Amino acid sequence: MEETEIQKQINMLRELQQLDSETQRIRTERRQFEGELNELQADFDRIQVMADQLTREMETLEAERRELDQALVQERENVEKAEDRLPSIKTQKEYVAVLKEVDTAKKLTKEIEDRITQKNAEINAVEGDKQEKDAELAAQTERMSERKNALEKAMSEYDSALTDYKDARKKLLDKIPASLRRRYQMLLDRRGTAVVEVRQGTCLGCNMQLPPQVFNKLHRGDEVETCPHCNRLVYLEQTAT
Ligand SMILES: [Zn+2]
Incomplete structure (x- = not known):
């Protein structure tokens, strides 16, 4: 399956986060x-x-x-x-x-x-x-x-x-994209991590359950989703879908 634009963005953000944590x-x-x-x-x-x-x-x-x-x-x-x-x-x-x-x-x-x-x-x-x-x-x-x-x-x-x-x-x-860059940087500064996985419906950034409608949108993958509890950018592992 070919990578969608949203998946590409998420993967770049994850790579960026990896770089930033290594730098740190x-x-x-x-x-x-x-x-x-x-x-x-x-x-x-x-x-x-x-x-x-x-x-x-x-x-x-x-x-x-x-x-x-x-x-x-x-x-x-x-x-x-x-x-x-x-x-x-x-x-x-x-x-x-x-x-x-x-x-x-x-x-x-x-x-x-x-x-x-x-x-x-x-x-x-x-x-x-x-x-x-x-x-x-x-x-x-x-x-x-x-x-x-x-x-x-x-x-x-x-x-x-x-x-x-x-x-x-x-x-x-x-x-x-610039807006995503700004959100990433703000989250990184405030929370230490900006991009986190959602596993079994739970945000691994704050360990809270995602509301079903957000979870469904995350599955559709039309845009980069945000955890409503901690505001971190969330993603699903590709193999899990
Ligand atoms: Zn969260």
């Missing part, structure tokens, strides 16, 4: 993939910021230790210079004064040594944190490079599928 599915999946990609990048950036912070801390601590090292050299020289003067001293008073000088310089030396020990401990702690962060960064880089390629490949496939659907949709729309 692909857009949703694409968004999820995009979200995952952004999350990976955000994790990487977050670790990078912490690693940079630790690098700056290390630089500061090392500069402080260099200053302490210089101060230590200076103070040791002061001890030596003072001690060198001792043999040539003539008076008891001067001798006591230089001894005191030596003593003070030795105390300062000890203080600086203690501060260097403490600074080294700080440097070691930050160094440990930094190594941990660098390892995290390397792991994240590896995770990203694996996943990123797959995600980007999938997204470009989605994009080309979406372009194909868009073209196919346009071709279909050109063949569907």
